[in-house]
Amino acid sequence: MPDPILNKEWNGHVGPVVASHNEFDVIECKICGFKHSIPIPTEDELEKVYQQDYYTQEKPLYIERNQEDLEWWNMVYTHRYEIIENHLPDKQRSMLDIGSGPGFFLLNGKKRGWKVKGIEPSDQAAEHCRELGLDIENIFFSEQTAVGLERFDAVNMGEVLEHIPDPASLLKLVHHQLNDNGMLCIIVPNDFNPFQIVLRDHLGFKPWWVAPPHHINYFDFDSLGKLVERCGFEVVHKESTFPIDMFLLMGDNYIGNDEQGRVCHTKRMNFEKAMNQSGSGKVLGNLYSALAQHAVGREVVMFASKK
Ligand SMILES: [Zn+2]
Structure with a gap:
């Protein structure tokens, strides 16, 4: 039996709830082996x-x-x-x-x-x-x-x-x-x-x-x-x-801010273009x-x- 406190079940999918959004829950599904929303x-x-x-x-x-x-x-x-x-x-x-x-x-x-x-x-x-x-x-x-x-x-x-x-x-x-x-x-x-x-x-x-x-x-x-x-x-x-969420950790909050999002994205592109164009693309891949x-x-x- 699934644990009623930790686990949620929907149509045979079952697992602990890791997030909720509106009428959806995200479960760590034990059946599928990955996280997904319920209902699907x-x-x-x-x-x-x-x-x-x-x-x-x-x-x-x-x-x-x-x-x-x-x-x-x-x-x-x-x-x-x-x-x-x-x-x-x-x-x-x-x-x-x-x-x-x-x-x-x-x-x-x-x-x-x-x-x-x-x-x-x-x-x-x-x-x-x-x-x-x-x-x-x-x-x-x-x-x-x-x-x-x-x-x-x-x-x-x-x-x-x-x-x-x-x-x-x-x-x-x-x-x-x-x-x-x-x-x-x-x-x-x-x-x-x-x-x-x-x-x-x-x-x-x-x-x-x-x-x-x-x-x-x-x-x-x-x-x-x-x-x-x-x-x-x-x-x-x-x-x-690129771990773009690092910008958030460094204090540049782009969530819901499209303009700031473009700024961070452009910095990422600049970094990767410089690495590639200088012949250091392999370092980037590694x-x-x-x-x-x-x-x-x-x-x-x-x-x-x-x-
Ligand atoms: Zn599932």
């Missing part, structure tokens, strides 16, 4: 949110800012392609980007000689991809829609898994979509990370990263790694991204690999190969 929104509820509203209401500046920061993004994307390429034979260069957003990751790959395809549920983002001349399906990736797709040598999923009601099923579907020894790259927020816990418990910040219904799952290096391995992959490399070992950094970047 249905696919139908979410489909409507992402198809019409997401880029216009939740992320109105998203595409514009991607364009503005494109030099930096291309640096980030090039680094990711290099890691994927290091784990694949030379001739295996087909990429499926699930949740391709404005399409700049795919465009970068296309210029490197990859055969690329994107799946993007948002009408607005899919349209932007097509304007870039990319091959895009304006759909959700699901058992039904995957039927018509060929297999790929690599799959990228950036900022997708935290939004999905059943990430294990999605990963199994991705596994099926990959060629043998194919590569998977996943980027998710690194939530409840050590810096955030200090901000919450020591400096009185509310857990701003808890954002249901858009964010359902709250991963970290450990829980994502275990999930990926349960779904038939072997983790081959992990890195974090630094972010080391941070991953300590669970620090704003995002989890995980590379896994199909077993």
